Amino acid sequence: MDKVNELTCEKRSYSKEFTLHQHEFGQFLFPLQGSLDMEMAFQEVTLSPDQCFYLPPGLNHNYRSRDRNEFLILDIPTQYLPKGTNSMYMTLDSQWSAIRYLLLEEAKNPADYSALVDLTRYVTKKLQTSNPPSIDYIHQHFKEPLNLETLAAIEHYHPVYYSTWFKKQTGKSVKEYLSKLRLDEAKRLLLSTGWSMSRISEEIGFANSSSFTRWFVSHESVSPQKYRILNNR
Structure with missing residues (x-):
């Protein structure tokens, strides 16, 4: 045939x-x-x-x-x-x-x-x-608290298997993927707005500016304030 x-x-x-x-x-x-x-x-x-x-x-x-x-x-x-x-x-x-x-x-x-x-x-x-629906969901809700069970349910997967499936789909763990989305958004807000650290931290889902600053430094090795100054020259 x-x-x-x-x-x-x-x-x-x-x-x-x-x-x-x-x-x-x-x-x-x-x-x-x-x-x-x-x-x-x-x-x-x-x-x-x-x-x-x-x-x-x-x-x-x-x-x-x-x-x-x-x-x-x-x-x-x-x-x-x-x-x-x-x-x-x-x-x-x-x-x-x-x-x-x-x-x-x-x-x-x-x-x-x-x-x-x-x-x-x-x-x-x-x-x-x-994009699979759970990844679309992450992009729409990455500023909010997300858990593995919710994401796995969207794909109708067992949560343990979902982690393996997600890594195969994206090359990253769910935590790494979320962190990258939040970091990119934080950088965008730092460079495109004059918002305070408190407002930016709240916008991307942190409880306060101190936790946001510690998290940002752990990824970029500079504070968000310094990142803004260095990249807005």
């Missing part, structure tokens, strides 16, 4: 009994009606129609649907996939909703593969450039 013809975009329904398997291709699942329970080694997800999920090749997973259901499925051969993809859980924003609509249109015309190939390449590119 021609490699292009291995691309599959179609509607499917699933039974109430758990089924365990894996496949040697990537798969996007878009619930259209009902829900889908999925269990992986360190992750449990219940998908509903306002969400979608990507399964990488070779990942063992249990799945079932306990209600009347219909799903749009895109099976993607490995030649279309970037290396080292991980499972990804996503809420349908405007872009993913548009992708689902276009895939539904392609599913109505399975004989025309050229548009499906182009759309699949776009989807896999988006897979590479999209």
